[in-house]
Structure formats: C-alpha cells, structure tokens
Amino acid sequence: MSVSHHIVHSQIGRLFILSAPSGAGKTTITNQLRNFGVVRVSVSHTTRLPREGEKNGCQYFFVNRDEFLCMRDSGDFLEWAEVFGNLYGTARSWVETQLAGGTDVLLEIDVQGALQVKKHMPEAELIFVRPPSLNVLEKRLRARGQDKEKSITLRLAAARDELLQASQYDYVIINDDLERAVAEITAVIAGK
Template sequence: MRGTLYIVAAPSGAGKSSIVNAVLARDPNIRLSISFTSRAPRPGERHAEHYHFVEAAEFERMVEAGDFFEHARVHGDWKGTARQSVEPQLAAGNDVLLEIDWQGARQVRAKVPGAVSVFILPPSRDALEQRMRARGQDSEAVIARRIAAAREEMSHYGEFDYVIVNEHFDTAVDEMCAIFTASRLRREAQVARHGRLISQLLAGESA
C-alpha cells in the first residue's frame, strides 16, 4: 500500500514548525522530509535536522540535474524537497510530511493529486507580528518584508484542503492529528489496508 503525502504550509510566524514537531512526536507513522535551502542557518538551526543547507550554486546544480520533487525561490533564497526524500518513502508505504510554501505545495499537488494539504493561519495579524518580533533576530526592515510576504502567503489558503487557526497551540496540534487520522480512515485507504478482511466479512450467505 502506497503511503500518503501530507503538505503543511503557513506564513512565517504562524507556528508551523512547532505544531509539526509536536505532531511528529505523537504520531510515529509519519516521516518528515528535510528540505534543502540556499539560505544561511539561523541561530539554533542544525544541518540535516532543520534543513540541508547548501550554497546557491549547488542548489541550482541539483535543479538542473532534476533532483528536486519541488522547489521554489522564497524570500530571495531557494528551498526544495529532494526526490529521494519522498518517492521511495511513499512507495514503501510510509506517510511523508512536507513543510513547504504555497508555491511548492502547488507543484506537489500537480504531481500527487491524492496529497492531503493543510494551511496554518495565525489568530490575528497582531499575533503574527508579535511572533516575528519575538525571535529578536531581524531588523525592522526585514520584519516589514516578512509581514508583506506573510500576507501574500496567506492569500493562497484557499488552495488547501484543511485550514487550522493556531490560536491555542495544543488545540492546533490536536486538530492536525485529527486530519491525519481521518485521512487514514478514508474508504479507499481502508479498502487497500483491509481488503482481505472486507472480502471475508462479505463472503458466504448473509445471516
């Protein structure tokens, strides 16, 4: 049985990574795909754990070689998902989660129509700005650009299957777990998973 591909996108500052990490800790059946990026690591980020950090020239070489499942330029830097991180996992029956932006999500949906996509929204614009400032890493000019970029990102929420508003963190985590559970219980998935049982239940004369 082929695995399910999950897409999670959100504007910067919406709490996506924190929610995803909490969900992964709770659900061992989902594998996180680690994206490649050409930007420099931020304080606390580690190579091959948060991202695969590569030079822009190396990223572009990988694009030319067709190594990426999806890729896009985000805030002036390249981000992408390697084919090797997704296709073999799905073929082996493992569920894979992609943390990507709306551009990458659009590419993925075109390649994998059965992918399940989730968009995370902040509870307010004030909350979004406060979370950006709480990082304490960016100048006012950078924050202004990120707010404008977040507005553009959020305008694409309608392209996703599910929308979560991250007002209360624990609730948002519960809601994402519920989406994954419901996806696995879809009729098509259950028939593939329990086809023999269903055949046995329906065999012979009815009582």
C-alpha cells in the same frame, strides 16, 4: 488440484503538505508532529544559513547556491522556491521512496512549493496553518527576535498574499492554541 493465489496489496503512504506564513507556528507544529511520531517529516534543502541550534540534515540540508542549482537543473527536486532571497527544495527521490514503502510523509513548505507539488501529485493533502490575525502574527515575528525590521515588513506582506491562497488548501487550521492546532492536524493525518 487447485492452487490459490494471494494478491498482496502494499499500502502506499499519504503525502501531507503543511504551509503557513512565516511566524504562524509551522515549524513548532512540525517539530511536535515529528516528536510524536505521527508522520515522517521531509528534510528540505536550503541555501539559507543555519539558525542557532539547527544542524545539517535535521532541520534542513544546508547547501550553497551552486549545489542547489545543480540539483534543481538535474530534476532532483519535487518542488523548489526562492523565499526571501534563499532557495528551498524537496528531494523527489526521498519522498517517493517513503511513500512507496507505506510511510506517511509531511512536507513543511511554502504556498508556492505546495501548489507545485499538488500539480505533480494531486493526491497530496494540503494543510494551511493561519495565525488568528495579522496583528498576532506581527507580535510573534517580533517576539522571536530573529528578523530585522525590513524582514518583518517583507514577511507580513508575504503573509497577506499567502492568506489569500488558503482557500486552495484541503484544511485550514487556526493556530490560536498550539496544543489544539497540533491535535487537529494529527486528526487529519490519522484520517479522523
């Protein structure tokens, strides 16, 4: 009598990281990917105040600085960064649970955080969304009406630095047409 053994291989999810300078369209792209069900989007923790229409647990988990620092010091974050005076972090346990369950996960984080995650999880695939030009980026920042002049100046300076880091990414997508940019990122996630 022979007994056959079947080995069950569970599919591990893939980790994608989407970064872009402020105003380049990463949040809009991420929302479209979320709405299309292309990938599960991680919700980061932040100390910044919610913008109009944002709800706790949807776009971010909004926490105060002391709560954030306690989580950071406990090793709860896969990555964290301070950006324009606010703290942002990605919960390690949530990401690891999703990946272990076979779910593809997208982190929408800045360049600094992306490179932190890549060190810990080299299998992560990095996607950088760049604006067609810095002039277009400046127009977008001004058009959205969320930032004061000083903030726009800081964001443009940061964008110049972030654009220099794009070469460290696996994919660079130019967002000169939103629909095309979303399609290109969807193809990357689908493995095409």
